[in-house]
Amino acid sequence: MPSTTFFIYLGVMAVTTYLLRMIPFVVFNKKIENPRVKAFFDYIPYTVLSAMTFPSILYSTGSLITAAAGTIVAIILAFRGRSLLIVAVGAFAGALGCHFILMLIR
Amino acid sequence: MTNNNKTPGFKAGLIHGLPIGMGYLSVSFSFGVLAISMGLNWWQAVLVSLANVTSAGQVAGIGIMSASGGLFEMAISQIVINIRYSLMSISLSQKADSSVNRLSRFLLSFGITDEVFGVAMGSGDSFGRRYFMGLMVLPIFSWVLGTFLGAVIGSVLPDFLVESLSIGIYGMFIAIVLPVCRKDKRIAIVSAISVAISVLLYYVKFFSFISGGFAAIISAVIAALIGAIFLPSSKKEDTANA
Numbered sequence: 001m002p003s004t005t006f007f008i009y010l011g012v013m014a015v016t017t018y019l020l021r022m023i024p025f026v027v028f029n030k031k032i033e034n035p036r037v038k039a040f041f042d043y044i045p046y047t048v049l050s051a052m053t054f055p056s057i058l059y060s061t062g063s064l065i066t067a068a069a070g071t072i073v074a075i076i077l078a079f080r081g082r083s084l085l086i087v088a089v090g091a092f093a094g095a096l097g098c099h100f101i102l103m104l105i106r
Numbered sequence: 107m108t109n110n111n112k113t114p115g116f117k118a119g120l121i122h123g124l125p126i127g128m129g130y131l132s133v134s135f136s137f138g139v140l141a142i143s144m145g146l147n148w149w150q151a152v153l154v155s156l157a158n159v160t161s162a163g164q165v166a167g168i169g170i171m172s173a174s175g176g177l178f179e180m181a182i183s184q185i186v187i188n189i190r191y192s193l194m195s196i197s198l199s200q201k202a203d204s205s206v207n208r209l210s211r212f213l214l215s216f217g218i219t220d221e222v223f224g225v226a227m228g229s230g231d232s233f234g235r236r237y238f239m240g241l242m243v244l245p246i247f248s249w250v251l252g253t254f255l256g257a258v259i260g261s262v263l264p265d266f267l268v269e270s271l272s273i274g275i276y277g278m279f280i281a282i283v284l285p286v287c288r289k290d291k292r293i294a295i296v297s298a299i300s301v302a303i304s305v306l307l308y309y310v311k312f313f314s315f316i317s318g319g320f321a322a323i324i325s326a327v328i329a330a331l332i333g334a335i336f337l338p339s340s341k342k343e344d345t346a347n348a
Contacts, residue, residue: 001145001146001150001171001172006146006150006171008177009167009170009171009177009180010150010153010154010157012177012180012181012184013154013157013158013163013164013167013180013184014157014158016180016181016184016185016188017158017160017163017184017188017191018215018216020184020185020188020189020191020192020195021188021191021192021195021215021216021218022195022211022212022215022216023192023195024192024193024195024196024199025195025196025198025199025211025214025215025218026208026211026212026215028195028196028199028200029199029208029211031200032196032200035338036334036335036338037334038200038338039292039330039333039334039337039338040330040331040333040334041193041196041197041200041330042197042293043292043293043296043329043330043333043334044190044193044194044197044326044327044330045193045194045197045220045223045224045227046282046283046286046287046293046296046297046300047296047297047299047300047325047326047327047329047330047333048190048193048194048220048300048322048323048326049220049224049279049282049283050279050283050297050298050300050301050304050325050326050329051300051301051303051304051321051322051323051325051326051329052162052220052276052279052304052322053276053279053280053283053301054301054304054305055304055305055308055309056276057273057276057279057280060272060273060275060276061269061270061272061273062269063269066269066270067273070270070273070277071273071276071280074273074276074277074280074281075280075284077281078277078280078281078283078284078285079284079285079288081285081288082281083125083281084125084126084129084221084225084278084281084282085124085125085128085129086125086281087277087278087280087281088128088129088132088274088275088277088278088281089274089277090277091273091274091276091277091280092132092270092271092273092274092277095269095270095273096266096267096270099266099270
């Protein structure tokens with residue numbers, strides 16, 4: 001890919017992404033009072049992350065079984081209130097461990 | 107600690123950002139590997155990460171680049187996948203204290219990611235400019251560093267290792283949502299509804315025309331709307347004026 005083409009793509013991509021983050025943050029500088037509207041924006045972060053995680057997490061490793069193992073480990077660690085890093089590493093270790101077990105069995 | 111005042115500062119932000127950054131290393135590493143496999147140079151992969159700092163949007167973006175897609179398609183795909191940042195921005199604007207003035211918002215908004223957002227929202231009643239600045243530094247640095255490492259040395263790692271690494275980011279999502287669900291039943295309910303809709307959109311053939319990023323937005327908005335209608339005001343401070 002020629003460099004100019006790359007930079008045009010990059011420019012469109014980066015400016016679009018930045019504007020999506022910047023405009024609402026700059027425009028909304030007053031507190032929302034309406035309890036329903038406020039509730040909506042309190043809920044959005046968690047509903048977004050939930051929907052992005054399921055079912056995508058089950059297809060993240062290319063194997064349903066190893067991904068399920070990683071997911072279970074992550075849920076247990078998160079339920080116990082462990083840090084983001086520990087849960088992320090736990091999910092990775094769970095998936096990797098399961099991969100090795102499957103290799104031994106097969 | 108000399109800081110006993112209520113709002114945490116730059117250093118607290120840095121510390122809270124460290125686990126996010128560590129988590130990003132593995133995810134951006136996978137992105138670096140993917141970018142090379144799609145025909146980008148290492149410096150192009152690094153620039154994409156530096157300029158965007160977003161996982162799903164970047165994966166879609168380099169897909170369009172390597173397929174020589176249109177610029178309009180590029181813009182639309184970024185809007186659909188990243189519109190969640192607009193929603194997060196609005197939520198964040200409600201939690202920012204008076205130190206987060208207009209000028210600093212132009213800068214700080216660049217660092218809004220799912221995890222930075224999640225941590226900032228969970229950091230107390232409000233957050234200040236210095237805290238948010240500290241919070242975004244290490245995640246951005248790690249995101250770029252991981253991309254570089256993935257682009258340069260990723261090709262020598264075995265596939266199963268790289269594949270296992272890619273589950274990490276979802277683990278982080280779970281780590282953000284689940285503890286909050288335990289504390290707040292309403293958030294647990296709306297999150298469960300969101301998962302149910304997302305699963306429905308994924309597995310029911312009729313909805314297969316909806317792409318992954320867009321399905322997540324639809325699920326999230328419907329679930330939050332249901333929550334806003336039936337479970338307004340998730341804060342325990344005022345349950346009055348029902």
